[in-house]
Amino acid sequence: MTIEAAQIQRVLSPELRDLLTLSVQQVLPSTNAYLLQQPMRDQQWSVVIAQQQTQGRGQRDHQFASPIGGLYLSLLMPVRDSAQFNAFQQTAAAGVALAETIQALLHYEVQLKWVNDVYDQQQKLAGILTEGYLDVTGRLSGVVVGVGLNFASTIETEHIGNLRALVVAQQVTINQFSAQYLNRLYTLLQLPALELTRRYQRWTPLVGRKLQTIAGQPVQDISVSALKPDGTLILSNQQIVRIGQRVRFAD
Known part of the structure; x- marks a missing residue:
């Protein structure tokens, strides 16, 4: 299952295609760490996708197993107003984009776990890691949003699941999925904060939970x-x- 930048770009919306630069790497320690070391492109998005991570990580530096067959994608975008920056909105948008893309392409409904995980019942399918990007003066000038999804990997335990059976049944490629995820993420990030929060709650019914x-x-x-x-x-x-x-x- 080869990830190809040209196939992904072909499916991106024209607006998004003009906005971002896309790089596909065979192996990286971490896609988030890679982008945190790259220069910020003025008002541009930078996206990197790796076929495998050797040091994948999640919240609180927890290890995230990242074998071949998964989707490991990070996005670097500028922050225009650091005083008003709300990291939850980026995390929520990534979670909703994953859930909606899985539903649209694989015809399956997953759940979001507050605040940064995607689950299928009791099995974790994906994690989201949002990190600030600091300029040389230490000012917050961007944000990196990374997702690690067990797309077609064979990794499976009592608490970790994958989408492999659905991917095979629906004949969805990782290139199609990546492009549709990015399209949805871009659309969601244009929404007002209240509307995006409502969309997030559709996938994680928090209110009333004990x-x-x-x-x-x-x-x-x-x-x-x-x-x-x-x-x-x-x-x-x-x-x-x-x-x-x-x-x-x-x-």
Whole structure:
């Protein structure tokens, strides 16, 4: 299953084709790390896709197994107003784009797990890692959004799944999937924050879910009342849970 830049670009929308530069690499330690070392292109998107990662990573530097057959794609985009930057919107857009592309091309519905994972029931299919890009002065000037998806890889455990059977059944190539993902991601990032947050909640019905622990501490009779556009959870006892805080849901 070869990833080919020309085939991906052929399916991109004309607007997106003019906006981004696309690089396909056989092997990289990490697609996010690769883009964090590249120069920022003025008002342009830079996309890199690797056929394999040797040091794939997720949140809190957790290792992300990245064998051949997966989709490992990172995007570097400029941040116009660092004071108003909202990393959750990029993460949410990537998650929704993955879920919608899987539904459209593979005719299958997955779930998003707050805040940065894609699941099929109890098995993780994909992870999303959003990182700030700093210029030489230390100012936030861009953001890198990386996704690692077990597309057609054979990796499978009790807690890790893949889309291989669906990919074969629907005869979808990784080039088609990559292009449609990027098209959807671009469209979603044009949405107002409130609308994108609503789209995100369609794939992760958070409101009403009960919590089992917060920061490792057991809780009782506490549920999610609302999700704010910055990714913050408002709980039924008015407590606030921010991105980065560890929570475990009861169901």
